[in-house]
Amino acid sequence: MKIVVMGAGVIGVTTAYYLARQGAEVVVLDRQPGPGLETSYANAGELSYGMTSPWAAPGVPMKALKWLFMKRRPLFIWPLISPKMWKWGAQMLTNCNESAYALNKSRMVRISNYSRDVMPELIADTGIDYDGREQGTLQLFRTEKQLKGSKADQEVLAEFDSPFEVLDRDGCIAAEPALAEVKDKFVGGLRLTADRTGDCRLFTIALAEKAAELGASFHYGQKIEMIAVEGEKVKGVRTDKLGLVTGDAYVCALGSYAPNLLNPIDIRLPVYPVKGYSVTLPVTDDRFAPQSTIMDETHKVAITRLGDRIRVAGTAEIAGYSNRLGPHATDTVRHVIGDLFPKGGDLSQAEGWTGLRPMTPDGTPILGPSRYRNLYLNTGHGTLGWTMAAGSGRAVADLVMGKKPEIDFDGLTAERYGR
CATH class of the missing domain: 3.50.50.60 (FAD/NAD(P)-binding domain)
Structure with missing residues (x-):
């Protein structure tokens, strides 16, 4: 055949x-x-089985409005004259309710959990090396409000059999020792223990x-x-x-x-292209670098350790099929790595990248x-x-x-x- x-x-x-x-x-x-x-080519490097959920969720429209006015915002929307873009956006809004979110998440988790289960077999069969690690993802909360708000996520994780740990500041530092250098910048975290990391390319x-x-x-x-x-x-x-x-x-x-x-x-x-950005920089001192993935909840930026490199990825830009990497496009991801791991990598050697994520409205x-x-x-x-x-x-x-x-x-x- x-x-x-x-x-x-x-x-x-x-x-x-x-x-x-x-x-x-x-x-x-x-x-x-x-x-x-x-x-x-240069995505976040997360095998984020525990964070599998649709962007279309209750409360997201109001959050999106807030994000648009942040200095280092995770969302950009360029008002193009594009019927496809606006139709896709309208379809996404119709999915921002409790019942649609529950249905869509259950569908996504079905695929994600299956991937989680078959990936080890694939690696064992092929023996391929991809800078993989199995140390989980730490969702880092800068405010008490974010930490309390994660209660709903914990209930969903438990429902879909995704193991997790709720950590205080010391627990976060135990998982990612380099965070001790900036312990005043966060209050706690949610660690998703089944997540893995690796270089997708x-x-x-x-x-x-x-x-x-x-x-x-x-x-x-x-x-x-x-x-x-x-x-x-x-x-x-x-x-x-x-x-x-x-x-x-x-x-x-x-x-x-x-x-x-x-x-x-x-x-x-x-299916609509949602643009994302990343930078990749060399590790300068392992003691001050991330060991797995840290998700900054405030800026929606992921920081991932890939061998002797650090990948920092985030931002959602709705701008059609544009692959332009503007001079300030990676400012947000650069800020986050400099803020949380200032001694871990060399930002002067960071390589910027942009790519299009194929998003469905649900x-x-x-x-x-x-x-x-x-x-x-x-x-x-x-x-x-x-x-x-x-x-x-x-x-x-x-x-x-x-x-x-x-x-x-x-x-x-x-x-x-x-x-």
Whole structure:
């Protein structure tokens, strides 16, 4: 069985690996010169199983208004003349209520927990190195109000079997000793003990090599121009260099760019690009550097240790398909690392990056079948592509190969949006 996978980010590569492991002839197409060069390139590095939740939540509209006026704000909205943007925003607002939040979170956690369970097996099978650590995530609260407000999160974590610890200031320092240098800047934290960390791009590169060893072929520098359909089936994918690439089945794992190819064949997915920023800097002194991931609740910025580097990521910017990295774009993430770990890394050597997160208005990715019998979807993971990659890749691969997936696809497919 020949399968064509569109996209060589972490989602496309994990899908390709699981397909190849089951004996499929896999062809992967991507416009970049190598794997993991779009959103997978420099994300936060969190495998945040305990923090899996939709952005659309009760109270978020009021919080968003407050964020827009912060000096170092976590949210930017550029009022573009874009019907798609405003429609997506309106759909997101309709999900900002208790019942929608509970439903959407349950769907997301289903994928996240599955990823949490299968990731160790994947690493054991492949032996790949990706600067991985298993020391959890510390959600750091600067105010008593934030600490008290986390009670609701604790109840949700308990409901979905996500282990956690509530820590006072000393407990936070025990988990992250370098915070002793700035102990007056926080009051406590919530530690999510099942979370892991790692370099998503290193993982993607290494897994692509393992997939290639299993027979998968990767064709880079290929701009996908169109998906050709005939009746109820896809008959091929046309690229600018290879021409029409045919297969028995096709998987679209193109992240934010999926709608651009799917709209012309009458598959309309509410996936919108939400821009994020990061900086990566070298560790200068391990004693004063983070050991795992710290999430600054005030600025919505994640600080993650990746080997001898520190990755600092955050900010949500709604500005269409813009990859511009402006001169002050990383000011917020730079402020947070300098504020919490002033002696840990060298900010003068920080490398800035920006990427587009493929967000759905309800937070849940879009997995599984489409209106075409041989076209499958694996997109819309938002900020959680790295977290959900192993689970969604394995589940979609099983579905394509005619094997019953180990998770229920109810509520995860495109059907929840209608045609």
